[in-house]
Amino acid sequence: MKVILTGNEAVARGAWEAGCHVAAAYPGTPSTEILENVSTYREMYSEWSPNEKVALEVASGASMAGARAMCAMKHVGLNVAADPLFTMSYIGVNGGLVIVDADDPGLFSSQNEQDNRWYALHAKLPMLEPSDSQECLDFMKAAFDISEQFDTPVLLRLTTRICHSKGVVRTGERTERPVRAYNRNPAKNAMLPAFAKAKHYMVEKRLEEMRSFAESSPLNYIEMNEGAKIGVVANGVGFQYAMEALGDRASYLKIGFTWPFPRKLVREFAAKVETLWVVEENDPFMEQEIRAMGIPCSGKDVLPLVDELSQALVAKAVLGTEPGPGTETGIMPPNRPPLLCPGCPHRGLLFLLSGKKDVVVTGDIGCYGLGSMPPLNVGESTICMGAGFSAAIGFQKALEKAGKDRKVFGILGDSTFFHSGITGLIDAVVNKSRGVFVILDNRITAMTGQQHNPGTGVTLMGEETAALDIPKLCEACGVKSGNIHVVDPYDLKAAKKAVDLAMAADETTVIVTNRPCALIKDVQRARSDLFCTIDHEKCVVCGACLNLGCPAITKKDGRIVIDPVPCNSCGLCVQICPKQAISREGELHD
Amino acid sequence: MTREGKNVLLVGVGGQGTILASKVLSEGLLSFGYDVKMSEIHGMAQRGGSVSTHVRYGERVFSPVISKGEVDILVAFEKMEALRWLPYISGDGMLIVNNQEIFPMPVILGQAEYPFQLEKTLSEAVSRCVVIEAAKEAEEIGDPRVMNMVLLGAVVKKLGLDEMSWEETLRTCVPQAAFQPNLLAFEKGMKLAE
Structure with missing residues (x-):
C-alpha cells in the first residue's frame, strides 16, 4: 500500500514489519513520535522508560532473552545511554537489537548539535542512515537482519529532517517470528573483565567482517550519470539536497551503510569522476575517512559545519550558482521567540523568582527553559536533563566559598525529576546542600507533546498503573517533611509563602508545584x-x-x-x- | 491534469494549525498521484514561535525543504510572518496572507515595533498578493479553529487543484465532529481566492 508517512512513522512501521517484539524509549524531539507510533501496533510491547539508559537496557535484556527489540532516543539521549551502548557492543545480541538515534542539525529543539555518527566509530557498531521515509522503513528491517547476522546491536541514525519530513512509502506486512531460544551464557552476556577481554577480540574481528559486508551492501550504491564530471558522496538528507541541486550533472555514491565505512567502494567511485565532493551535515565524518585514504575531495572546506544543509547551499558550493532572486523589502520583522503558553503552570513560580537579586536559578531541559527569555528572565543555566538540580548543588557550594549569601534554586519538571533529577536531590540531601530544589510538576512530559511519565499513572500502551508520589519520593530521599512545600502555582500568595520559607531555610528544601499542564486535553476542556x-x-x-x-x-x-x-x-x-x-x-x- | 511540480511554504505562529493544513494538502496530492514531500517543525518552536511547513510536489521530489527564492506560493497565517518569509518567494511567486496580527513578545514588551502598514508593504513587494480574512470567515462559520482550512481552500484554488475532490481527504484528516465546519471553511476559502 502507498501511504504518506513521516520518517518516525516509517521507522515504527519498519519495526512492526520486521517482527519486533519489545520497544522502549524516553521522549525527545525529534525522536518522540517513533514510540508513539510503535504503541499503535499492539503486537509489540512498548514503554516509556524513565530515561534513555533504562530504555536501552530494557531493549538489551529483551534482545538477550531472544526477542527482537528496539529503543529510540534523541542525540543527547544516546549520551545518557552510552554506558550500556558500549558494553552491548561486546555482548552482541540474541534477538536483533536496533538503537534508533535522532540527531538535530540546526538545533530546532536541542541544547547542542552533536553528530552521533562518531558513536558508531567509538562503540564499534554498524550504523545505517536512511535518506527518506521509504528508507526509514526498509533500513529498519535491514537493521534487524544485520543485527542477527553479525551478533551486534545496530545504530539507525536519523536527523530532524528525516524524522519530521513526510514522503510516500510502500508498506508491507508483518513477518511474525518467535522469540528465539535463550540459554544461559555468562561468557557472552556477563561482561566480567576476563569475558570482556575475549569479547573485545571478537568485536574487532566483527568490525572487519562488517566492513566487507558494507562494501557490497545494497544500502550503499553508485549512480553514474553520463558525461558528469562531478562525483558526490552523500548520506541522509544531504543526498536529497545533492540530487535536487545537481541532478544529472553529477554522479553519486549514496551511503546508507555509514559505518564501517565502505572504503573500497569510495576508491572505485573516486576513480570514475574528475572531482569528488562530500555532502554531509555537521561533522566531516565521511570526509575525514576519504582524506585519510589519500583521496582528494571537497567538503567542509566550503560547506558549513554548523546548521543544516540545503539544496541552495549545495548548488552554491559545487556549481557556484547563487540562489534565485527572492522578494526583498529591506524591512526586518521583530523576532518571534517561543513562549510559555497562556495558563502555563510554570509561570507562577518563575514570576515570583524573576527580578529577585539574591537568588540564582539553575535550569533544566523542558518548557520552563523558556522562562529564561524576557520578560521573566529566570534561569542562569541549561546543561542537560537533571542538571537543574545537580548544578545547583555546586553553584551553592561555590557561592558559599566566595562568601556570597545568595540562594540557589534548582528547577526542573516532573519527567526530568524521574529521568535524572532524583539522583541530584539525593546528592543534595546527603551532602547537605542549602539549595532549594523545585519540581514544576505539571503531570505530563510537556515539551515533547504530552507523553506519560512515572508520575501520571498511565503507561504508553494506555494501561493504568502506579503513579509515583513526588513529595513522598523527596521525603524518602531524605528531605525533611517540614522542608517539602507543595503549592498551587496559580495561587501566588501560597507560592510566595513557600519561596519565603525556602529562602530562610538552612537545609535542603523542596518546592513542588502541582498544577497540570494547560495543554492536557482534560484541562483544556475543563x-x-x-x-x-x-x-x-x-x-x-x-x-x-x-x-x-x-x-x-x-x-x-x-x-x-x-x-x-x-x-x-x-x-x-x-x-x-x-x-x-x-x-x-x-x-x-x- | 498538469503534472508540474510546485513548492508551497506555509508559515505562521505555533498553534495556528499550519501542520494540519499541510497534512490535508499532502494527503490530497498523494491521492491525485503526485510524489509529495512535506517537512514540519515540532518541539520547542511550536510554543507560540515562528513556524514553517514545507510542501513540495511533482513527478519526483528529492529535497523535503524549499530554499530561498524557490517558493511558488507562500501562505502566511499571520501578516508579520509573511514579511519574515518573503525572501523565500520566487520572482513570479504568489503570496496568500491572512489578515491577522499576532504581536510577538518583543512588541508586547515595547522593545520592538510591529511593522507599520504591513499590507501595503506586502502588496507592493509581491505583485500576486491575495489577502484573506480567514479569521473573520472562521468566526462566521462558528469555529475560530477552522481558519487554517479557509487558507487551505484558497491555496488549493490558486494551485489549480480545485477540480479534484478534497472532501474524502478532509474527512480522513480531521475529527468527525469537526468535519462539517472544516469543509465549509475549505469551500469558503476556495471562493475567496477566485
Whole structure:
C-alpha cells in the first residue's frame, strides 16, 4: 500500500514489519513520535522508560532473552545511554537489537548539535542512515537482519529532517517470528573483565567482517550519470539536497551503510569522476575517512559545519550558482521567540523568582527553559536533563566559598525529576546542600507533546498503573517533611509563602508545584470557557500584567487587551494587578 | 491534469494549525498521484514561535525543504510572518496572507515595533498578493479553529487543484465532529481566492 508517512512513522512501521517484539524509549524531539507510533501496533510491547539508559537496557535484556527489540532516543539521549551502548557492543545480541538515534542539525529543539555518527566509530557498531521515509522503513528491517547476522546491536541514525519530513512509502506486512531460544551464557552476556577481554577480540574481528559486508551492501550504491564530471558522496538528507541541486550533472555514491565505512567502494567511485565532493551535515565524518585514504575531495572546506544543509547551499558550493532572486523589502520583522503558553503552570513560580537579586536559578531541559527569555528572565543555566538540580548543588557550594549569601534554586519538571533529577536531590540531601530544589510538576512530559511519565499513572500502551508520589519520593530521599512545600502555582500568595520559607531555610528544601499542564486535553476542556477580562475604567496601563509574559495579554493602541480565546483564567494577572482591574469570567466544566 | 511540480511554504505562529493544513494538502496530492514531500517543525518552536511547513510536489521530489527564492506560493497565517518569509518567494511567486496580527513578545514588551502598514508593504513587494480574512470567515462559520482550512481552500484554488475532490481527504484528516465546519471553511476559502 502507498501511504504518506513521516520518517518516525516509517521507522515504527519498519519495526512492526520486521517482527519486533519489545520497544522502549524516553521522549525527545525529534525522536518522540517513533514510540508513539510503535504503541499503535499492539503486537509489540512498548514503554516509556524513565530515561534513555533504562530504555536501552530494557531493549538489551529483551534482545538477550531472544526477542527482537528496539529503543529510540534523541542525540543527547544516546549520551545518557552510552554506558550500556558500549558494553552491548561486546555482548552482541540474541534477538536483533536496533538503537534508533535522532540527531538535530540546526538545533530546532536541542541544547547542542552533536553528530552521533562518531558513536558508531567509538562503540564499534554498524550504523545505517536512511535518506527518506521509504528508507526509514526498509533500513529498519535491514537493521534487524544485520543485527542477527553479525551478533551486534545496530545504530539507525536519523536527523530532524528525516524524522519530521513526510514522503510516500510502500508498506508491507508483518513477518511474525518467535522469540528465539535463550540459554544461559555468562561468557557472552556477563561482561566480567576476563569475558570482556575475549569479547573485545571478537568485536574487532566483527568490525572487519562488517566492513566487507558494507562494501557490497545494497544500502550503499553508485549512480553514474553520463558525461558528469562531478562525483558526490552523500548520506541522509544531504543526498536529497545533492540530487535536487545537481541532478544529472553529477554522479553519486549514496551511503546508507555509514559505518564501517565502505572504503573500497569510495576508491572505485573516486576513480570514475574528475572531482569528488562530500555532502554531509555537521561533522566531516565521511570526509575525514576519504582524506585519510589519500583521496582528494571537497567538503567542509566550503560547506558549513554548523546548521543544516540545503539544496541552495549545495548548488552554491559545487556549481557556484547563487540562489534565485527572492522578494526583498529591506524591512526586518521583530523576532518571534517561543513562549510559555497562556495558563502555563510554570509561570507562577518563575514570576515570583524573576527580578529577585539574591537568588540564582539553575535550569533544566523542558518548557520552563523558556522562562529564561524576557520578560521573566529566570534561569542562569541549561546543561542537560537533571542538571537543574545537580548544578545547583555546586553553584551553592561555590557561592558559599566566595562568601556570597545568595540562594540557589534548582528547577526542573516532573519527567526530568524521574529521568535524572532524583539522583541530584539525593546528592543534595546527603551532602547537605542549602539549595532549594523545585519540581514544576505539571503531570505530563510537556515539551515533547504530552507523553506519560512515572508520575501520571498511565503507561504508553494506555494501561493504568502506579503513579509515583513526588513529595513522598523527596521525603524518602531524605528531605525533611517540614522542608517539602507543595503549592498551587496559580495561587501566588501560597507560592510566595513557600519561596519565603525556602529562602530562610538552612537545609535542603523542596518546592513542588502541582498544577497540570494547560495543554492536557482534560484541562483544556475543563477550562475552555474560562477567561479574564479587563475593566478599562480601572486600568491605568501600568504594564504590571505584561511582566508575566503571557501571550494572551497584549498592549494594542495604548490599551491592555486580554484575548479570551487562549486565556484559561489562571488568574495570575488578576492577582498582580495593582488596580484590581482584571476579573475572572466564565465557568469551569467538570 | 498538469503534472508540474510546485513548492508551497506555509508559515505562521505555533498553534495556528499550519501542520494540519499541510497534512490535508499532502494527503490530497498523494491521492491525485503526485510524489509529495512535506517537512514540519515540532518541539520547542511550536510554543507560540515562528513556524514553517514545507510542501513540495511533482513527478519526483528529492529535497523535503524549499530554499530561498524557490517558493511558488507562500501562505502566511499571520501578516508579520509573511514579511519574515518573503525572501523565500520566487520572482513570479504568489503570496496568500491572512489578515491577522499576532504581536510577538518583543512588541508586547515595547522593545520592538510591529511593522507599520504591513499590507501595503506586502502588496507592493509581491505583485500576486491575495489577502484573506480567514479569521473573520472562521468566526462566521462558528469555529475560530477552522481558519487554517479557509487558507487551505484558497491555496488549493490558486494551485489549480480545485477540480479534484478534497472532501474524502478532509474527512480522513480531521475529527468527525469537526468535519462539517472544516469543509465549509475549505469551500469558503476556495471562493475567496477566485
